[in-house]
Amino acid sequence: MMDFSKIKVGNTYDRPQLAKLWGYQSHQAFSRGVFTPVNTNRIILFVTKEKPATSTQYNDYIIDHFLYWDGEEKGGNNNRIINAHQNGEEIHLFYRYRHHQPFIYMGIVQYIDHEPFSHKPFEFIFKILDSEHKDKTGAEEPQLPYTERNTEKRNLVLSRIGQGKFRMSLFDLWDGCAVTGIKIPEILRASHIKPWKSSTNYERLDPFNGLLLSPTIDLLFDHGFVSFKDDGAILLSKRIKEQSALLNITEGGTSLTKIYESNIPYLDYHRRQVFLK
Known part of the structure; x- marks a missing residue:
């Protein structure tokens, strides 16, 4: 030893x-x-x-x-x-x-x-x-003497540290993919419900503004092809409904594994501003 x-x-x-x-x-x-x-x-x-x-x-x-x-x-x-x-x-x-x-x-x-x-x-x-x-x-x-490059590097690192903390918090909340339950850290994505670009600094790091998702669902969610109701049930855009069986997701059959009350305002934003109805 x-x-x-x-x-x-x-x-x-x-x-x-x-x-x-x-x-x-x-x-x-x-x-x-x-x-x-x-x-x-x-x-x-x-x-x-x-x-x-x-x-x-x-x-x-x-x-x-x-x-x-x-x-x-x-x-x-x-x-x-x-x-x-x-x-x-x-x-x-x-x-x-x-x-x-x-x-x-x-x-x-x-x-x-x-x-x-x-x-x-x-x-x-x-x-x-x-x-x-x-x-x-x-x-x-x-x-080191002040330079714009050093400051940009520092800000980039601190930003990524914040993102890392956000990701770790999502593992604490969801313990795996929020839809499938898959627990393979290397493939899971820390996805913002209210997009990063539209969020305040607080919202960007708020774990309740996040879902831990497998890659396919993350892409669908990020581009607005799927969203979720306040009870966690999945919503499918008309643009993918005909192919939903190929994606192994169905309305009435696919949902978040759990829902937190603090997720609801972010889900409401996603349905109104991101979801492609």
């Missing part, structure tokens, strides 16, 4: 030290950015902000106690990282600003959200959980 009892949040460690503490003959066993030791429930991230010029220039950094991290090139551990919380696994973070510096142990981090890509690594956001020590580690990015 890998021993973390002698590893303290905020302290620095290099890989040879960790190899000795964990009982490995060499640190080569965890020379890469993601280490998943056998027979443990731990996923360990080794993250370097400034990479050597000869290395792949992944875009990894910490802002406001959130880690923004480009995943592995081949994504071998993507699903394990995404499902870590559901599977009872811990994600530990070792972080350093420059190559050749020792790593700062940041403690356990929580997966918040990711952006999937087919042509490049997934982009992940994690929350650093150890609030007692995270202000003392020195791993927060240094203050």
Whole structure:
């Protein structure tokens, strides 16, 4: 069993030290950015902000106690990282600003959200959980001179963090697709009932303005081909009624798995402003 009892949040460690503490003959066993030791429930991230010029220039950094991290090139551990919380696994973070510096142990981090890509690594956001020590580690990015690009990057990251929290809240509310009940996090979409572009900042993050949906239903709902009554029963646009059997959805037979009173004003907006009657 890998021993973390002698590893303290905020302290620095290099890989040879960790190899000795964990009982490995060499640190080569965890020379890469993601280490998943056998027979443990731990996923360990080794993250370097400034990479050597000869290395792949992944875009990894910490802002406001959130880690923004480009995943592995081949994504071998993507699903394990995404499902870590559901599977009872811990994600530990070792972080350093420059190559050749020792790593700062940041403690356990929580997966918040990711952006999937087919042509490049997934982009992940994690929350650093150890609030007692995270202000003392020195791993927060240094203050940079104001530039429009830096501000845009920061706003983008904070926006995605908000979206990640919204998605997590929908999992708490629905525990799966709000229509089919499917529980596959990788395919489920966090869909706004009142569209993002029409919502206030509060409404954009209000979990009751959201449905967790499988991809086909999400697209139908987003484009107004389906909507839902206040009791959760599905409404079909005339434009798809003839094909509803092919989609395996029927009026009178398909509905939301549950309904919350706070969903109702948003559903009313969707029926009036988005639904194609």
